[in-house]
Amino acid sequence: MGNHPIESLMKTAMESIQQIVDVNTIVGDPVESPDGSVIIPISRVSCGFAAGGSEFAPPDDDKEKGNSGGTPGQAPPLPFGGGAGAGVSVQPVGFLVVGNGTIRLLPVDSNVVVDRLIDTVPDLLDKIAGMFQRKKKASDDIIIARD
Structure with missing residues (x-):
């Protein structure tokens, strides 16, 4: 064929x-x-x-x-x-x-507000984690200063 x-x-x-x-x-x-x-x-x-x-x-x-x-x-x-x-x-x-x-x-065509929220979630989580780390370090410094 x-x-x-x-x-x-x-x-x-x-x-x-x-x-x-x-x-x-x-x-x-x-x-x-x-x-x-x-x-x-x-x-x-x-x-x-x-x-x-x-x-x-x-x-x-x-x-x-x-x-x-x-x-x-x-x-x-x-x-x-x-x-x-x-x-x-x-x-x-x-x-x-x-x-x-x-x-x-x-x-191009989607809900821009929802997309912006999804884009900002990782940055927001990093900031929250950084706040907890700073608080923990500050409380550790206070404990060390009392001793």
Whole structure:
């Protein structure tokens, strides 16, 4: 089954998709802002692909007339009909911001308040832990000073 017409259809469609979608479509080119931060756009890419075809039997009157259309001892090539299609969807997800010693993802479409809260939780936990450590150290110093 080498070199069947459906192979050509599929190859053409896949090459077209490959030309449209590359790595820079998903993770865009970085842009440097005036404050030194680097902003990288992030997107979601979805692809769909379909191909199909069918070979048709020759009409009955060609069989009766003896029109084989092929080489002796080999079945004639049957008429082929087919098609292929593809679709690509690119949706922006957010921006990755690298700067000031932090990395943050700024989403394009979501609840910004909830995202900000989630982003601040680690910093808040670090501050609370630091407060407890300072209180413990201060109480240890007081105990040492009494002795």
